Amino acid sequence: MRSPSAPPPKSDVFARAVLAVLLGLAFMPLLLTPIPAMVDYPNHLARMFILARDGTPEAHPFYQVTWALYPNLAMDLIVPPAGRLIGVETATRLFTLLSQLLVVSGAMVLERVVKGEARIAGFVAVIFLYSLPFAWGFLNFEFGLGVALWGIAAALALQERGWAARLAVNAVFCLLLFTAHFFTLGIYGFALGLHEVWRAAARRSPLPETLGRLAVLALPAAALVAVMALTGGSVGGEGTNWFLEMKPRWAFYVLSGYSLILSIAGAVVLIVLIYCLARHGALRFVQSGAWLAIGFAVLYLAMPSRLLDTSFVDVRVLVAAALILPAFVSVTFPDKRWQLVTLGCVSALALVQIATVAWIWTDYRSDYAAVRDSFKLLGKGARVLIGHSGSGDDPPFGNLSEYPIYNAPILAVNDADAFVPNLFAAKGKQPVSARPGWERLTIPHAGPAPVALLKQIAEAGAPPGTPLFIRSWPQDYEFLYMLGPHGPNPLPALLDELASGRRFVLYGIRRP
Numbered sequence: 001m002r003s004p005s006a007p008p009p010k011s012d013v014f015a016r017a018v019l020a021v022l023l024g025l026a027f028m029p030l031l032l033t034p035i036p037a038m039v040d041y042p043n044h045l046a047r048m049f050i051l052a053r054d055g056t057p058e059a060h061p062f063y064q065v066t067w068a069l070y071p072n073l074a075m076d077l078i079v080p081p082a083g084r085l086i087g088v089e090t091a092t093r094l095f096t097l098l099s100q101l102l103v104v105s106g107a108m109v110l111e112r113v114v115k116g117e118a119r120i121a122g123f124v125a126v127i128f129l130y131s132l133p134f135a136w137g138f139l140n141f142e143f144g145l146g147v148a149l150w151g152i153a154a155a156l157a158l159q160e161r162g163w164a165a166r167l168a169v170n171a172v173f174c175l176l177l178f179t180a181h182f183f184t185l186g187i188y189g190f191a192l193g194l195h196e197v198w199r200a201a202a203r204r205s206p207l208p209e210t211l212g213r214l215a216v217l218a219l220p221a222a223a224l225v226a227v228m229a230l231t232g233g234s235v236g237g238e239g240t241n242w243f244l245e246m247k248p249r250w251a252f253y254v255l256s257g258y259s260l261i262l263s264i265a266g267a268v269v270l271i272v273l274i275y276c277l278a279r280h281g282a283l284r285f286v287q288s289g290a291w292l293a294i295g296f297a298v299l300y301l302a303m304p305s306r307l308l309d310t311s312f313v314d315v316r317v318l319v320a321a322a323l324i325l326p327a328f329v330s331v332t333f334p335d336k337r338w339q340l341v342t343l344g345c346v347s348a349l350a351l352v353q354i355a356t357v358a359w360i361w362t363d364y365r366s367d368y369a370a371v372r373d374s375f376k377l378l379g380k381g382a383r384v385l386i387g388h389s390g391s392g393d394d395p396p397f398g399n400l401s402e403y404p405i406y407n408a409p410i411l412a413v414n415d416a417d418a419f420v421p422n423l424f425a426a427k428g429k430q431p432v433s434a435r436p437g438w439e440r441l442t443i444p445h446a447g448p449a450p451v452a453l454l455k456q457i458a459e460a461g462a463p464p465g466t467p468l469f470i471r472s473w474p475q476d477y478e479f480l481y482m483l484g485p486h487g488p489n490p491l492p493a494l495l496d497e498l499a500s501g502r503r504f505v506l507y508g509i510r511r512p
Contacts, residue, residue, distance in 0.1 A: 102146025
């Protein structure tokens with residue numbers, strides 16, 4: 001065994017150099033792109049503008065700010081104050097960069113705490129840095145998960161200390177995670193709870209001691225939930241859907257938010273690589289690794305896809321497991337060839353991921369610029385509807401590279417003081433909501449309305465079950481952004497084309 005003072009082998013030095021290069025490349029798309037091509041990013045950015053303008057003479061005419069202890073406030077608390085100093089768009093990009101740094105560094109620190117070295121967690125974190133939840137712009141979740149990784153590392157580092165130290169550190173992380181994103185608090189508690197149960201079983205600890213240690217974990221979170229209930233906050237709505245047919249697929253779809261082909265190919269490469277290494281005895285779980293692997297697998301199967309109005313919950317479990325489990329897996333390569341092959345496969349996958357993100361984000365720069373330029377035609381205080389020239393599938397699994405355009409028109413909320421029904425403004429869940437009189441048109445979890453439905457409403461009236469926000473859309477809105485492939489004017493007697501780009505057409509709606 002190599003002594004602690006001995007220099008690392010050349011192979012380890014080479015692996016660290018490769019990781020350093022990958023990390024540098026992984027952060028470059030964000031640093032070089034004004035607006036990242038994440039589907040939810042324009043939505044978050046528009047909300048940040050509203051919060052930054054609150055309490056000033058430029059407060060938004062359609063949206064109000066009402067604070068409570070909502071458990072989904074990471075960027076809502078950080079970005080607006082910073083945005084008043086350095087600009088909201090810059091502050092939002094820096095928050096996104098901070099979230100990415102927390103995820104990568106948290107995974108590496110957790111591995112070092114568990115195994116005394118960081119060997120594989122950094123590579124896995126780079127591969128999953130643009131996985132589906134992160135690439136689609138679940139920014140509070142990404143920030144919270146990064147904090148959760150650091151929190152798990154801190155708890156494990158202090159697990160042999162007295163209860164007071166553990167309670168104090170746990171309380172701090174519970175408060176941070178509860179405020180950042182409630183689901184990441186659940187991931188944090190789930191992982192540490194499993195570890196504590198494993199620890200008790202391995203040491204045959206007395207039941208009172210085990211219950212005491214679990215209480216130290218649970219008490220701060222329980223107190224925060226009680227405070228939230230008393231202050232009028234909520235975890236979310238009541239929407240719960242399972243989408244059981246997707247359970248076998250998500251493991252192959254999760255790796256990339258922009259290409260199902262890349263996701264499936266990457267998942268196959270990783271599964272084959274893990275299988276081959278395990279078969280040759282190169283992989284083994286350490287400490288509570290086996291318990292965590294089984295626990296996260298059960299949690300994934302048991303978790304609905306949409307829970308309390310939060311989407312893709314089971315997918316978030318997969319990403320969390322992918323970032324936590326490498327810390328509890330020891331890798332001992334049979335020989336140098338195995339190490340080089342593994343390093344080559346992992347590095348190639350990471351490079352393809354980064355190149356795909358860089359290409360798509362660069363490609364969308366002109367589209368976002370064209371959409372924002374078209375806002376000059378709206379006038380201040382416009383009412384804007386978003387439609388789609390096709391079916392408006394959300395998400396469009398047939399071509400995920402078209403997904404980032406879906407929320408681009410929401411930037412009119414700031415640039416033109418517009419009302420857009422798709423803005424994330426869920427009352428009781430977020431600090432931004434529509435002002436009285438406009439709530440009926442708010443639908444913060446819907447994609448663009450399909451053109452066929454818009455035509456039917458305009459020509460024959462709304463069919464039963466039509467959502468309220470488009471039931472009388474020709475009267476409620478002044479402008480329509482039609483996203484997707486170009487086609488002829490679907491309603492020439494009602495719509496006038498005002499502007500167009502590669503991925504959208506702006507129509508004016510004729511008033512009666």
